[in-house]
Amino acid sequence: MDKAKTKKLKDQGWIVGSTQDFLGLTDDETAYIELKLTLGQNLKKRRLEKELTQIQLARILKSNQSRVAKMEAGDPSVSIDLLIKSLLVLGTSRQELAGIIALA
Amino acid sequence: MDKAKTKKLKDQGWIVGSTQDFLGLTDDETAYIELKLTLGQNLKKRRLEKELTQIQLARILKSNQSRVAKMEAGDPSVSIDLLIKSLLVLGTSRQELAGIIALA
DNA sequence: TTAATTTATGTCAGATTAGACATAAAAGCA
């Protein structure tokens, strides 16, 4: 959120903070969640580049459509483990994986 | 293994192949295992840099010594998830994490 | 619009993983 918008909201009486503040997450918990979101977004990006539906990707991953949807959304029920395994199945190299993770 | 050594063994009648060949792993399975090993090695590196014993690190991670040993060894009972979470607790940045993963 | 396709959300049983514990093995030191 930009500073101007933050100030405006505060002037109106809103208490403004980050989601992290709100949920009381530690830095490492926040980093974990953000990393998961990034990986999920990249999985979606790769799926769309290959012009696959979630069902088609699910077949490749030997999973199902609902889990693919949750992976792409970084759902709490999905581990980073599964996301990395999925990216590797799609042929993502370690260098590419590193590139994804480096994205802030 | 270098080529000269491979040739010598083959000349002696040995059948030479990679561990991957032997176990019949797919490329992505191999990549997953290697990635886990790399992360475990880095966790150990960071522990030693901080001059911590496995017990001390376990306390920080709210885990126990045996699991730390398994993490450092890339044991099958340890997920990449746990390794990444542990590195993040130790303050590893995403850029550092990317650097680790990029290591062949 | 409506129908078809695609994606999102909720639940659950089975599989996997984590922490705890015991104990063995290895390393360091007197």
Next chain:
DNA sequence: TGCTTTTATGTCTAATCTGACATAAATTAA
């Protein structure tokens, strides 16, 4: 050497994660 500290290995139960399924919501095409 023996004693201490550290690390490795094996097993258990509880907790977490996954695939499967149902179904709702959203998107697309006709």
